[in-house]
Amino acid sequence: MLIISDKNFKSLKIKNSIIKIFKKTPLKKINTVIVIGGDGFMLKTLKKNKNKDKKFYGINSGNYGFLMNKFSKKNLFNNIKKSKMISISPLQMIVKNKTKFRKFLAINEVSILRQSRQAANLSIKLNSKFIMKKLVSDGVLISTPAGSTAYNLSVHGPILNLNSKKISIAPISAFRPRRWLGKIVSDKSLITITNLSPLKRPVSAVADNIEIRNAKKIFITVQKKIKFNLLYDKNKSLQKKIKLEQLRKEIS
Numbered sequence: 604m605l606i607i608s609d610k611n612f613k614s615l616k617i618k619n620s621i622i623k624i625f626k627k628t629p630l631k632k633i634n635t636v637i638v639i640g641g642d643g644f645m646l647k648t649l650k651k652n653k654n655k656d657k658k659f660y661g662i663n664s665g666n667y668g669f670l671m672n673k674f675s676k677k678n679l680f681n682n683i684k685k686s687k688m689i690s691i692s693p694l695q696m697i698v699k700n701k702t703k704f705r706k707f708l709a710i711n712e713v714s715i716l717r718q719s720r721q722a723a724n725l726s727i728k729l730n731s732k733f734i735m736k737k738l739v740s741d742g743v744l745i746s747t748p749a750g751s752t753a754y755n756l757s758v759h760g761p762i763l764n765l766n767s768k769k770i771s772i773a774p775i776s777a778f779r780p781r782r783w784l785g786k787i788v789s790d791k792s793l794i795t796i797t798n799l800s801p802l803k804r805p806v807s808a809v810a811d812n813i814e815i816r817n818a819k820k821i822f823i824t825v826q827k828k829i830k831f832n833l834l835y836d837k838n839k840s841l842q843k844k845i846k847l848e849q850l851r852k853e854i855s
Contacts, residue, residue: 641665
């Protein structure tokens, strides 16, 4: 059992409580990592451990904590023992800026964002065919099902079921074509985004929280060889959280 904690006061307080709990009742799940923090801290932790066969049980000490569980001092031992596992695969983003190619993982989304006061001019290819020869917008966002209720939902992208085998392409403040709503595509797709005006209208490529500036071309695929195993309390799985967000969207 490994405990990884963010360094803020609330996270450290929860960590100390958990250490005391497991001194009295040791948990035998040696391949389980308890992650204490918010969603951003969980994303960083998963990426640092991408080559390890571990299961991650998140405890929320941040705001919403979509990837996390609620801390229960009384029921922690049983919650972890009876937790259900969900496996998710990240996006892989390969960015070309000037002469370099750089590679990053994104568990929630890849966002292409304008870097100046002027709107971005982008082309979007799905495999070998254009789905948008010229999009004038603040950017575009490619989301996994796990990330579809995060930034993707804020830009009016669709909420995807975890088992949908789809990814979402959503425009950010589209100007031309003004009514383009984006596209849902197969998770087997290769998405290529090209900045049509890299000198006059530079853009950044962001994989979750890692930003690469002055991106000229971005290649995005789902990296199915990598699986992140997340543990959720019984009856509070990631699928259920996504369904709740779908209901909220329909009601609103």
